[in-house]
Amino acid sequence: MNYFKTGLLLAALTGLFGAVGFLIGGEAGMLIALGIAAAMNLFAYWNSDRMVLSMYGAREVDARTAPEFHGLVAELAQRAGIPMPRVYVIDNDQPNAFATGRNPQNAAVAATTGLLHSLSREEIAGVMAHEIAHIRNRDTLIMTVTATLAGAIGMLANFAMFFGGSSRNNPLGIVGSIAIMILAPIAAMLVQMAISRSREYAADRAGAEICGEPSWLASALQRISSQAQRVPNEQAEGNPATAHMFIINPLHGRGMDSLFSTHPSTENRVAALMQLAGGLRNGAGAGRRHAPAATAAGR
Structure with a gap:
């Protein structure tokens, strides 16, 4: 259902682009704008992982420097059937985490020290499974x-300001x-924000299935959301365009599930996870409650 919703939203965005482009500059103006935007985002697609990790001062860890946390990610990646991502730790007191990378073969996950120090082993497993x-x-x-x-x-x-009023495709003029x-x-x-929220719900569900117990992620979301409102993340406040990457919005005062939020409300996400947990219990599967063998480092 989330993929269907995402597809509909992408179709709506494409339709909006086509309509606006035709009204302003016809097919030529539409293609020029798409080409410029594609070039800008292609650069970001290939380089955004390095840029954002550097922006947050993330340090890469491995099996020697953070054996428990690195081992936890390795086990979850194996369960998910993806290559082992690079693992980073961010020195920040706000509990949070994100994933980045252009594809599963070139991916990275990052968690803050606040998350590793304040959450339980099971909650950290839920968070990293989401990422x-x-x-x-x-x-x-x-x-x-x-x-x-977008x-x-x-x-x-912006073209509309200069060319739209005289376009023969725009009957409304200036x-x-x-x-x-x-x-x-x-x-x-x-x-764009609606698509972001849809992907968060999809990652919640898939992450819960990867770690084996939806209540671990539900508990983690509640704790992270509560602490994120009290503990500032200065780097995120200075770079709000990266807020959608985090599992919980790192910016203060944005917990509402509104049109202008990049994240669903924590209450809605927790409710969906607990509904999933009830379904798993009823449909059962022995052994799904066993936590990953590795524990989180640095606590």
């Missing part, structure tokens, strides 16, 4: 395509151009 699910689901690719279309729509909206300039980027942003 590994993002990698397996290729959510980085999905969000890159989304960003390309960026192209933003560029077309009034229509102003409306496009204001409303099109807002509409694109709303669709």
Whole structure:
């Protein structure tokens, strides 16, 4: 269902791009804007992992420097059937984590010291399984395509200021151009955020299945959300465009499940996970409650 919803939202974003582009510059203007946006996002797609890890001062760890945490990620990756991602730790008191990388063969997961120090072994397993699910689901690719279309729509909206009023495809003239300039980027942003929220729900479900117990992730989300509102993440506050990457929004005052939120509300996510837990218990599977053998490091 989440993939179907994501597909519908991407189709809506594509349709919005086509309509705005045709109104402003016809097929030529549409192709120019898409080409520029694609070039910008292609660069980000190939380099964003290094950029964001450097931005947060992440340090890579291995089986020697963080044997328990690294082993936990290795076991979860094996369960998920993906290559072992690179593992990073961020020196930050706010409990949080994210995944990055252009594909499962070139991926990385990062967790803050706040998360490793304050959560239980089972909760950390739930969080890292969620991030590994993002990698397996290729959510980085999905969000890159989304960003390309949203960026192209933003560029077309800027073109409207200069060329839209005289376009023969725009029957509303300058009034229509102003409306496009204001409303099109807002509409694109709303669709982009809706896709981000859809991918979070999908990663919650897949992560719960990877770690074997949805309640571990549910408990982790509640604890992270509570602490994230009290403990600031200065790097994230200075780079709000990266907020959607984290398992819980790292920015203060954004816990509402609103149109302008990149994350679903924690309450909604927990409710969905507990419903999944009930289904797993009823349909059963002995052994699903066994935690990964490795424990988290640094606690």
